Amino acid sequence: MAKLNVVIPSVDVEIDGVKYRKVDRDAKTGDVVRIIEDGYICVEKGAFYPVEDGSKYGHPGVLSIVDSSGTFRWGKLSEGEDWEVYEKVAELAAQQYREVKRRAEVGERIRIVDVYEFEDGYAQGDEFIVNTTFGDGDVCVTAGGRNDKLVVLSEYVVLEPIEPAQPKRLTVGDYAKVINPRPTRYHRFDHIVEITHDEHDYQPYEGRSVSDGGSNWYYEDELIRATEAEVAAAKQAVKYGDFNNGDYAQIVGDDQDGLNNTASKNIGKFAKVSRVNGFRGLQLHGPNGVWLGIANASALRKVTEEEYETATDPRSKFAKGDKVRLISGGQGTGLFGFNNGSIYVVDDPKTLNWNSKRVRIKHVVGSGGGYAKPEQLEKVSAEEIAEIERKQAEEAKWAAIGRKVNEYKRGDVVKCIGLAAETAGYGEVLADPTAKRVQVRYYNHFGICAEPFNIITLITPVEQRFDREEKAAA
Numbered sequence: 001m002a003k004l005n006v007v008i009p010s011v012d013v014e015i016d017g018v019k020y021r022k023v024d025r026d027a028k029t030g031d032v033v034r035i036i037e038d039g040y041i042c043v044e045k046g047a048f049y050p051v052e053d054g055s056k057y058g059h060p061g062v063l064s065i066v067d068s069s070g071t072f073r074w075g076k077l078s079e080g081e082d083w084e085v086y087e088k089v090a091e092l093a094a095q096q097y098r099e100v101k102r103r104a105e106v107g108e109r110i111r112i113v114d115v116y117e118f119e120d121g122y123a124q125g126d127e128f129i130v131n132t133t134f135g136d137g138d139v140c141v142t143a144g145g146r147n148d149k150l151v152v153l154s155e156y157v158v159l160e161p162i163e164p165a166q167p168k169r170l171t172v173g174d175y176a177k178v179i180n181p182r183p184t185r186y187h188r189f190d191h192i193v194e195i196t197h198d199e200h201d202y203q204p205y206e207g208r209s210v211s212d213g214g215s216n217w218y219y220e221d222e223l224i225r226a227t228e229a230e231v232a233a234a235k236q237a238v239k240y241g242d243f244n245n246g247d248y249a250q251i252v253g254d255d256q257d258g259l260n261n262t263a264s265k266n267i268g269k270f271a272k273v274s275r276v277n278g279f280r281g282l283q284l285h286g287p288n289g290v291w292l293g294i295a296n297a298s299a300l301r302k303v304t305e306e307e308y309e310t311a312t313d314p315r316s317k318f319a320k321g322d323k324v325r326l327i328s329g330g331q332g333t334g335l336f337g338f339n340n341g342s343i344y345v346v347d348d349p350k351t352l353n354w355n356s357k358r359v360r361i362k363h364v365v366g367s368g369g370g371y372a373k374p375e376q377l378e379k380v381s382a383e384e385i386a387e388i389e390r391k392q393a394e395e396a397k398w399a400a401i402g403r404k405v406n407e408y409k410r411g412d413v414v415k416c417i418g419l420a421a422e423t424a425g426y427g428e429v430l431a432d433p434t435a436k437r438v439q440v441r442y443y444n445h446f447g448i449c450a451e452p453f454n455i456i457t458l459i460t461p462v463e464q465r466f467d468r469e470e471k472a473a474a
Helices: 183-188 229-240 305-312 384-401 471-472
Strands: 013-014 016-024 033-037 048-050 063-066 083-088 099-102 110-114 129-135 139-143 146-152 156-161 176-180 192-198 205-209 215-218 223-225 248-251 268-276 284-286 291-295 300-303 325-328 341-349 359-361 369-372 377-379 411-414 426-429 437-442 447-452 456-460
Touching: 013 033, 013 083, 033 426, 048 063, 083 384, 156 291, 176 205, 192 229, 248 284, 248 291, 248 305, 268 305, 300 305, 325 359, 411 437
Parallel strands: none
Antiparallel strands: 013 016, 016 083, 033 048, 033 083, 099 156, 110 129, 110 156, 129 139, 139 146, 176 192, 176 223, 192 205, 205 215, 248 268, 248 300, 268 284, 284 291, 325 341, 325 377, 341 359, 359 369, 411 426, 411 456, 426 437, 437 447
């Protein structure tokens, strides 16, 4: 499809006599898009194209454009990346404004009345909707392909509506304010909703809340048309909520549409936020400036600085008394006398006795402390500790008779502890062990067996038997 011929005033665009207005959302059928990136074949940067449903092109459920060669570009539309989205402006009765010389607020309409001599981004008489305000009265508007074009206070006046202009009827794509909700919808009172369906019956409108995305059906008397300022304020509240630059948040993902791809992969993480202009309003960074994505306030949980510091400090996973294994850094700075692979006890997980964030550890037995980085330690589970203690006890038991673990000798008395324990009972070792087995002659009819170490236990070492001549002679 050929590019559309467009008349472009300051705020709206006009196509074949129909007005469209730029919006911050994904495209839908009936919208037009303006290409803002180059590099596409048969698609011209700066040109406008109608949005079409891909069903008739073999791509059901996909919205995109048809280029000048007649090819459906089936890559899904995404506002703010390759194109800008414009929606059809509802036909309103003529709106009357009065000029007021004051500082503008976000969402208000302004008119240029004293343009700077060398300004080429806009002209005398141009009108804009305010995107951002500054304390000195200067504002940012969308002009010249930018949404942060600066207009200073001396150049503009605010256009205040003399009386609200109402369309003949709300239609799909319009924004309305919920003013008289039925009891089952009272939680929607004062919400700004986008009309998504119109059944033209007694309860005609389905409206999706700008605040949380929830949908309800409404009677006509429940809604009035929302002003531009009300819509802008509602969208800004979704984007920013009560977050200011430098606040802290956890990415919770309650509103998946409120997360970009990067943020959706970081749900659960904690971040420092800063406001940005765009489809989503809050930029997210983790510790050391790690980029975590962009989100709206609706997808975040506000947390305190203390919560953020605790959640992002890797030492928070350790507690006083935890058993840990030193995995690196042994005998190095802060860890002289401590060996890699050995088990130690956390003495102070967030010690202040070091100029960097370290964990103070100590020996399980004995004195002296060391200072380890959190990544140099790994927690040891209770099960692993129990196994270590069992092995230590086993080693101590054998060491008490001057032997290593499982160092059986001919003449030792042993007991079967395997599946046949009740039948086999006690026996005597016939020869020193080989290949992790020991030959045992049981005292009953069970006979002689080559037993693995794990099914027998030592009862009496041969050196302590008084029923053998060797012992008596000793």
